[in-house]
Amino acid sequence: MLKTADNAQISQVGPGTPMGTYLRKFWMPVARSAAVRAGADPVRAKALGVPMVIYRLADGSLGCLDEQCPHRRASLALGFNSGTSLTCIYHGWEFGSGGRCVAVPTEPEQRRDRFREILPVNAHPVREAAGMIWVYLGDGDEPPFPDMDFMGLDETQCQAVVGVTRCGWVQCLEGLVDTAHLGQLHKTQFPGQDQVAYEAxxxxxxxxxxYGMRIYADRPRPGGGHYYRVTEYIAPFWCFVPQNDERAAFCIVPIDDTHCMQWVIWYNKEDPLDPTMPLGRHVAPLTRNPDDFTADMRGKDRWGQDRDTLGRDHFSGLNNLFFEDLAVQESQGAIMDRENEHLGSSDVGVVRLRKILRDAATKAVAEPAVIFNHPGENDLKSIRGAAFESEGDNPEEALAVAGRAV
Incomplete structure (x- = not known):
């Protein structure tokens, strides 16, 4: 359990909050690359309570600005992308590549150049990688950009989709580090369920x-030996969850205190992605609405749960393992009441996650500030989840023997 004040510390992400201060030290994905087209409408995005617009000019360059125009605070989402600049429709101010102000037609001609030079524009550093558009919302120089296992793959081997989840970001992270629920919530459809069923x-x-923590789940096999699942948490946003022969990374980015983006990065470093594979069968339906895969669940009673199959033909009554997670996470409330929960022995990963986040938030606002897993401080390229069977009784030794290629 967490006291109300401690729960608020890890849940509140707005400007000036301890957690918000910590999270602003990192690059974060906020939109799919394919959603931001050259010369097309600006795309709205929001992260850590900051509304933004992202646009792509005809030459492919990107800009990211606070949604409100720095002049009279009209929404730049109403703006016109000419291909060379984004124009605010209120007074015609224009913003070019990187968010730089390039025209202020309502100023006298002799003052325009000087005015543009001194105009404070809330433009945010923006980059593109792995089919996602990333922003940096912190102050000062840009930190090093993260290099993770899926970076550098083309679209045939890496696909990113995102869902807008109507709850606080921490309960989604908690679901990712909670490996015990696989044998219950996902028992009808989780790839590798036969092995998960070795031990409830x-x-x-x-x-x-x-960089965060590594979680081993040890399920003894009936005839001897073990089935190990290894989940990696990379602070603050990322989890690499084992998917047997396939790979997946998950990124939880807070939109505000009570909403978050839930990114699923499905990738294969050896072969093209295959939607007929066990994980692919669950990711493929998400691509129908890749900019918000939760759209398939909205407006339906109990998140679209089929009560006729519940507990009989289908344990959860929800037809996709990602929708199973989303439904239970949102059902916990906009911000989960952690003071009235009752944790068990399977929740040690959840407990440790909360401590990591609380410590990181506290240190981020200390004097001097210390940033846990500071960008560029750790090599993240070789980190990924693993699932394997082994005769070894020590999970760390078994992982070393199996090799990080699993």
Whole structure:
């Protein structure tokens, strides 16, 4: 459990909050690359309570600005993308590549150049990688850009989709580090369920890492040996969850205190993505609405749960493992009441996650500030989830023997 004040510390992400201060030190994906087209309408985005517009000019260059025009605060989402600039329709001010102000037609001609030079514009550094558009909302120089396992793959081997989840970001992260629920919530459709079913109450071992934590779930096999699942948490946003022969990374980016983006990065470093594979069968339906895959669940009673199959033909009554997660996460409330929960032995990863976040938020606003997993501080390229069977009784040794290629 967490006291109300401690819960607020990890849940509140707006400007000036401890957690918001910490999260602003990192690059974060906020839109799919394909959604921001050259010369097309600006795309609205929001992260950490900051409304933004992202636009792409005809030459492919990007800009990211606070949604409100720095002049009279009209929405730049109403703006016109000419291909060379984004124009505010209220007074015709124009913004070019990188958000730089390039025209202020309502100023006298002799003052325009000087006025543009001194105009404070809330433009944010923006980059593109792995089919996503990333922004940096912090102050000062841009930090090093993260290099993770899926970086550098083309669209045939890496696909990113995002869902807008109507709850606080931490409960989505908690779901990712909670490996015990796989054998319950997902028992009808999780890839590798035969192995997960070896043990309903796996032994959970948590090891601190310089970038976050590694979680081992040990399920003894009936005939001897073990089925190990290894989940990696990279602070503050990322989890690499094992998917047997396939790979997936998950990124939870707060939109505000009570909404978040839930990114699913499905990738294969050896072969093209295959929608007939076990994980592919669950990701493929999300691509119908890749800019918000939760759209398929909206407006439906109980998140579209089929009550006729519930507990009989289908354990959860929800037809996609991602929708299963989303439904239970949103059902916990806009911000989960952690003071009235009752944790068990399977929740050690959840407990450790909360401590990591609380410590990181506290240190981010200390004097001097210390940023946990500071960008560029750790090599993240080789980090990924792993799932494998082994005769070894020590999960760390078994992982080393199996190799990080699993």
């Amino acid at each position: 109450a796996p032994s959970i071992i948590v090891r601190d890492r310089p």
